[in-house]
Amino acid sequence: xxLVLPTEAENPYRSNERCAVISTSDPCEHAASLRGxxxxxxxxxxxxxxxxxxxxxxxxxxxxxxxxxxxxxxKANPRRDSYTVxxxxxxxxxxxxxxxxxxxxxxxxxxxxxxLFFRTPPESSILVTVIDCAAFDYFSNxxxxxxxASLIKRAKTGGFPPPAAEHFRTVLKNVLVSVISTPEVLxxxxxxxxxxxxxxxxxxDALVARAKEGxxxxxxxxxxxxxxxxxxxxxxxxxxxxxxVSDLSFYLKMSRRGLHHAFMNVLGVNLTTFLRYVRLxxxxxxxxxxxxxxxxxxxxxxxxxxxMGMFSSYYKKLFGETPxxxxxxxxxxxxxxxxxxx
Numbered sequence: 101x102x103l104v105l106p107t108e109a110e111n112p113y114r115s116n117e118r119c120a121v122i123s124t125s126d127p128c129e130h131a132a133s134l135r136g137x138x139x140x141x142x143x144x145x146x147x148x149x150x151x152x153x154x155x156x157x158x159x160x161x162x163x164x165x166x167x168x169x170x171x172x173x174x175k176a177n178p179r180r181d182s183y184t185v186x187x188x189x190x191x192x193x194x195x196x197x198x199x200x201x202x203x204x205x206x207x208x209x210x211x212x213x214x215x216l217f218f219r220t221p222p223e224s225s226i227l228v229t230v231i232d233c234a235a236f237d238y239f240s241n242x243x244x245x246x247x248x249a250s251l252i253k254r255a256k257t258g259g260f261p262p263p264a265a266e267h268f269r270t271v272l273k274n275v276l277v278s279v280i281s282t283p284e285v286l287x288x289x290x291x292x293x294x295x296x297x298x299x300x301x302x303x304x305d306a307l308v309a310r311a312k313e314g315x316x317x318x319x320x321x322x323x324x325x326x327x328x329x330x331x332x333x334x335x336x337x338x339x340x341x342x343x344x345v346s347d348l349s350f351y352l353k354m355s356r357r358g359l360h361h362a363f364m365n366v367l368g369v370n371l372t373t374f375l376r377y378v379r380l381x382x383x384x385x386x387x388x389x390x391x392x393x394x395x396x397x398x399x400x401x402x403x404x405x406x407x408m409g410m411f412s413s414y415y416k417k418l419f420g421e422t423p424x425x426x427x428x429x430x431x432x433x434x435x436x437x438x439x440x441x442x
Contacts, residue, residue, distance in 0.1 A: 148420030160232030
């Protein structure tokens with residue numbers, strides 16, 4: 101068996117190889133910092149946000165470490181037609197990936213083009229690899245005669261043996277550390293190929309180990325997550341006329357009590373707080389993209405806030421800074437170690 105990497109003409113990722121270390125102090129900027137992903141972050145814990153991404157991308161493989169020191173509700177899509185496999189390094193209690201509670205030896209997966217719903221705990225650090233479907237299928241069929249799609253479908257988010265989890269964790273860590281310390285390895289076909297095969301092989305081993313453990317217990321979390329997402333879309337679609345709890349209850353055809361339980365179980369905040377958080381994040385995104393002539397008052401009013409004192413108090417409590425401070429921010433998240441293969 102000989103793995104042949106796609107040529108530059110065949111592979112849309114070939115000309116964009118890079119490694120990067122990105123530190124962030126804002127959930128909106130953090131969401132935009134992971135290359136190839138479309139993400140929306142809703143910060144749930146009060147205080148200044150802090151995060152870091154260490155990432156490498158070479159040919160059909162992306163590997164990254166994401167560290168977040170806040171409770172965040174993530175809604176995300178990886179690059180298309182790819183498998184996603186990951187494992188926590190550290191995860192506090194009450195973290196959920198696709199409706200399943202995370203622990204340190206959980207295997208985190210996404211099927212091709214599956215949308216991610218990830219509620220991070222207050223402290224989390226995860227290792228994830230995203231692998232092009234065609235390349236991973238070719239590799240697994242040739243080396244092990246294993247169907248990756250079936251393994252991913254069965255894996256969901258469940259525990260696998262601690263030795264297998266630690267091995268997966270160690271290999272991904274070593275790949276990141278080695279490439280970040282010596283970015284030149286991305287400039288040579290032989291070293292690129294070795295990186296790709298290493299990541300694919302350890303990801304395949306992790307999926308096989310997880311498949312032997314059986315299915316995780318069923319959870320009502322996914323049903324409640326769907327309720328939360330419908331509510332989020334309704335709020336965003338009616339920003340000029342902010343919905344009340346009664347409006348959402350009527351729209352979703354659910355009792356206020358049922359809505360309360362769904363939001364507490366999925367996000368750890370009540371519905372009233374969620375309504376406010378969605379609008380506060382909307383304001384923050386606009387403040388970060390505002391022109392010098394924009395005003396905090398105008399943007400806040402367009403998101404339904406009418407008491408500026410209360411608005412400023414809510415905003416500062418959630419984000420750890422005043423709205424006017426956000427408006428003055430012009431610099432993008434700090435980036436170091438950015439390299440691009442020539």
